[in-house]
Each structure stands twice: as C-alpha cells, then as structure tokens.
Amino acid sequence: GENVEQHPSTLSVQEGDSAVIKCTYSDSASNYFPWYKQELGKGPQLIIDIRSNVGEKKDQRIAVTLNKTAKHFSLHITETQPEDSAVYFCAAWESWGKLQFGAGTQVVVTP
C-alpha cells in the first residue's frame, strides 16, 4: 500500500519568514495530494491540494509543488504569521477515498 513520509517533524520559524514542508510517497498510482492544517482540539482542515496533472498551485501565501517523477511534493508558506502555528499533514490518495497521511509537522511561528 501507499506510504507517505513527511519532514521535518517540527519546524520553528520567525514571523515573516518562509516555511517549507516536504513529503514523499511510494505509490506511483496516487494522483491527488491534499495538505491539511490541524489546530489544537480540532479536526484537520484542507488548506490546499494538487492533482497529478499539475506541477504547482498557489493560493495567497500558500503554495504546493509536485514532482511526480521523484514522487515528492512540498508545502510552502510565505510571510508566516502567528496564526500559521499548527500541525500540518500531507496526504496521498491511494485509491478513491482512501487517504494515506504523513506523520505531521508541528509548525511554530515566533514573533
């Protein structure tokens, strides 16, 4: 089955700096890659996603890149703000509806 690895496990950045989280996946058949943000005591919330026919997607301060050949994808957050502090999960769509999640990255934005 699909295996998703996510790095780093923790990331501390200064407010205003950029944050990058990287994920690799194993199943070349995976074709949908969402990113979720989970705040304390809440369920994961989708923040951006990318499909395999696209190499990059951007939404305001958030962007995701996908390299299907290398089987890795990354989340980029620019101009980080304190409200960006949370746990971020990448995921890969193994088959219709079955998401395989990475282990998560704790992002801390310090003023």
Place this chain on the structure above:
Amino acid sequence: EAGVAQSPRYKIIEKRQSVAFWCNPISGHATLYWYQQILGQGPKLLIQFQNNGVVDDSQLPKDRFSAERLKGIDSTLKIQPAKLEDSAVYLCASSPPHEEQFFGPGTRLTVL
C-alpha cells in the same frame, strides 16, 4: 452549512469497558469515514462507508471495533472491550463521492 458533528468530545474509560462514538456528516454527503489518530501521528483510516455500505474496513480491528451506518446518514463506532492502546482521537469525516473530505472535531478517548 453545518459541519461534521461528533459526540462526545471527550471520553475516559477503563480497559475492558465498552465505548461508542457518534457522527453526523454534512447533509448530502454519501461517503463517511472513521479515522484513528494516535498522538503524534497522522490519521489512519479505520472504515469507509458509501451510503450505508462498507467500502473499506481493512484496517478495522474487527475483534473489538464495529461500526454501522444504518440509514446512510449518521454513524456509530464502537469499541468493546477497550485496550490501553486504543487511546487516541477518533475522527469522522464526510465527502461527496471522490471529493474533498471534511473532518469533524474528533472524540478524544483515554483508556486507563
């Protein structure tokens, strides 16, 4: 639009006891998922329903876990008997077929 509702939000039980969680998905969402999220890990799919039928329960420990979605709307997940390693957050999610999943707030279970 109302989100995915789950109850209770917190539950503490002793090992070998039983517990049940309830989920009400977003109206009109045919697909419902139950995930287990152990502290420090990503969510792991336990079971997926399409309407009231099971699509995938390959990672559900069927000797102690059961789930149902009798009318194709809300769902219950039961653990009987609970073990210490069942301590986790149980997340429910719903979606239209093959579309984005929306997660509920989760139920935090502590087994003592």
